[in-house]
Amino acid sequence: MLELHTPNGEDRVLLHSCCAPCSSAIIECLLSNRIRPTIFYFNPNIFPEKEYLIRKAENLRYVESLHLDFIDADYDHTHWLETIKGLEREPERGGRCLKCFYYRLEETACYAVANGFTLFTTTLASSRWKNLEQINEAGRKAAALYPGTLFWEQNWRKGGLSERRNEIIKEYQFYNQQYCGCEFSFR
Numbered sequence: 475m476l477e478l479h480t481p482n483g484e485d486r487v488l489l490h491s492c493c494a495p496c497s498s499a500i501i502e503c504l505l506s507n508r509i510r511p512t513i514f515y516f517n518p519n520i521f522p523e524k525e526y527l528i529r530k531a532e533n534l535r536y537v538e539s540l541h542l543d544f545i546d547a548d549y550d551h552t553h554w555l556e557t558i559k560g561l562e563r564e565p566e567r568g569g570r571c572l573k574c575f576y577y578r579l580e581e582t583a584c585y586a587v588a589n590g591f592t593l594f595t596t597t598l599a600s601s602r603w604k605n606l607e608q609i610n611e612a613g614r615k616a617a618a619l620y621p622g623t624l625f626w627e628q629n630w631r632k633g634g635l636s637e638r639r640n641e642i643i644k645e646y647q648f649y650n651q652q653y654c655g656c657e658f659s660f661r
């Protein structure tokens with residue numbers, strides 16, 4: 475298993491989690507490195523709400539099996555739509571996605587500071603369909619807005635985690651979505 479060291483020596487981290495398949499191997503790896511994650515579920519980009527609830531329930535099922543804390547944040551898809559207004563026709567990995575990452579990570583950084591977490595990171599970076607640089611840019615920007623917390627930039631696709639992710643999906647028989655999340659990613 476991949477050897478991990480947090481950038482500030484902390485042994486706990488606030489982990490923004492997008493879904494169970496993307497989170498599973500990362501959570502397992504953190505725990506095997508004695509780093510305790512608190513799961514922060516904030517994904518108002520997901521549409522429709524039924525899909526959002528399925529992804530959340532699957533995430534919770536995995537987190538509860540490991541006896542970890544799960545923070546269930548708000549689902550306000552209307553506000554998310556207002557935030558990305560004008561970028562609806564952008565392709566994936568374009569301007570809408572950068573804004574979407576920032577939207578979610580800013581909320582994560584805000585929660586981190588308010589609740590004593592000096593470090594946060596995200597499972598978004600585990601998907602090879604997403605642009606790692608965009609995610610890191612959004613994370614750094616979010617951390618800069620909330621002094622006292624640091625964004626942990628880690629390439630979660632390496633160190634065997636992608637392979638382990640596929641194994642856990644089978645073990646837990648996770649629901650594995652076919653699109654990124656918002657209505658604009660259907661096509």
Ligand code: SF4
Pocket residue numbers: 519520566567570571572574575654655656657658659
């Ligand atoms: S495609 Fe995915 S990352 Fe991009 S805006 Fe939609 S939900 Fe967010």
